[in-house]
Amino acid sequence: MNLNWIYTGISWILLRWHDLWGGLLHMPSGPAWVLSIVFLVLTVRVVLFPVFVRQIKSQRAMQAIQPQMKELREKHKNDQQKLQAEMMDLYKREKANPLMGCLPIFLQIPVFIGLFHVLRLINPNSDTAFKAMTTEYGWTADQFNSASEARIFGAPIAAAFRSTTEQLTQLDASRVAVTLVAGILIITMVATTYITQRQMISRNGVAADPTQAMVQKLMLYGIPASLLVSGAIFPIGVVVYWVTQNFFSMGQQFWVLSKMPIPKPGDPKVDPEKAAAMAPKPGVKPVNPKKGGRTTATRQQSSGSSVKFDTAQARAERASAAEKAAKAAEGSTSDGGDSDTPAPARKPTPARGSGSGGARRPQDNRNRKRKGGRR
Numbered sequence: 001m002n003l004n005w006i007y008t009g010i011s012w013i014l015l016r017w018h019d020l021w022g023g024l025l026h027m028p029s030g031p032a033w034v035l036s037i038v039f040l041v042l043t044v045r046v047v048l049f050p051v052f053v054r055q056i057k058s059q060r061a062m063q064a065i066q067p068q069m070k071e072l073r074e075k076h077k078n079d080q081q082k083l084q085a086e087m088m089d090l091y092k093r094e095k096a097n098p099l100m101g102c103l104p105i106f107l108q109i110p111v112f113i114g115l116f117h118v119l120r121l122i123n124p125n126s127d128t129a130f131k132a133m134t135t136e137y138g139w140t141a142d143q144f145n146s147a148s149e150a151r152i153f154g155a156p157i158a159a160a161f162r163s164t165t166e167q168l169t170q171l172d173a174s175r176v177a178v179t180l181v182a183g184i185l186i187i188t189m190v191a192t193t194y195i196t197q198r199q200m201i202s203r204n205g206v207a208a209d210p211t212q213a214m215v216q217k218l219m220l221y222g223i224p225a226s227l228l229v230s231g232a233i234f235p236i237g238v239v240v241y242w243v244t245q246n247f248f249s250m251g252q253q254f255w256v257l258s259k260m261p262i263p264k265p266g267d268p269k270v271d272p273e274k275a276a277a278m279a280p281k282p283g284v285k286p287v288n289p290k291k292g293g294r295t296t297a298t299r300q301q302s303s304g305s306s307v308k309f310d311t312a313q314a315r316a317e318r319a320s321a322a323e324k325a326a327k328a329a330e331g332s333t334s335d336g337g338d339s340d341t342p343a344p345a346r347k348p349t350p351a352r353g354s355g356s357g358g359a360r361r362p363q364d365n366r367n368r369k370r371k372g373g374r375r
Contacts, residue, residue, distance in 0.1 A: 161178070185236060
């Protein structure tokens with residue numbers, strides 16, 4: 001399989017960024033090529049950002065259908081073929097994909113392979129590598145020589161942890177410098193890969209679906225373990241690419257997941273019963289709970305009393321109730337006219353300031369004291 005189109009594309013992006021850092025800004029070869037690799041990562045991640053968002057949405061959909069998946073397992077626990085068919089229909093209907101979590105990594109594999117191949121060919125003493133870089137991948141002789149001289153803390157970006165003595169001699173590199181720089185970068189690569197996957201699982205939760213749970217474990221433990229072994233043969237520039245990618249993934253996940261938080265149980269957005277219970281009743285004005293508004297019924301229930309405002313409607317209701325009570329009393333009197341028990345008379349309320357026979361109210365006594373004992 002001819003992958004020259006991948007190598008040519010990666011070389012084109014890498015060289016354009018190097019033209020910026022090394023050409024326009026006149027940076028030394030080492031920092032210029034390291035920044036070119038870093039911005040190659042940013043370019044790829046910006047292109048794959050919609051795929052990353054789809055990954056998050058698919059994981060949210062997988063969380064939302066967990067109860068339905070549980071019911072299907074219990075219903076078809078003795079028929080695995082029927083269970084798989086029902087699961088596929090459920091995934092298709094809810095637009096969920098248990099393998100979506102691996103898609104961004106799979107799409108970055110060609111970029112990784114292309115960068116690995118290009119950096120592996122940076123060998124100033126190899127005529128074959130020089131010819132391939134200049135005739136097939138669009139490099140110039142100056143760019144090839146500049147990349148051969150690019151170093152990070154004394155270690156060439158084309159050298160690897162397990163580079164042979166002959167390779168290090170061709171790159172004019174020190175074994176101690178390459179081992180130290182490559183070792184630190186490999187450990188950082190493995191650690192950041194594990195932290196990135198742990199961050200994703202902790203925010204999305206452990207999957208209940210066996211397939212998705214297996215994918216999560218593979219990404220959490222399998223990928224860091226494989227990088228620990230294979231990182232020894234990666235050129236230092238490739239390890240820089242991977243470490244940069246991990247740090248970018250951490251920031252991207254934090255931002256996207258804060259905009260798309262995990263749905264909690266009872267959330268009206270994902271719980272239809274909760275949404276129906278919170279819906280306003282017919283004829284009742286809806287109230288926005290975020291603004292602190294509460295309906296009249298809610299205020300009455302929370303305070304344990306009725307509304308204290310004496311409205312015209314309330315006065316009309318009281319007058320109607322009093323009229324009905326009076327008519328009921330008259331009816332009972334006319335029906336029981338032979339009764340000797342008269343209806344109790346209402347005790348008149350004494351007027352304020354009445355004669356000495358009337359008892360003074362406390363308010364009157366306070367008024368007298370305030371006026372020096374005079375009325």
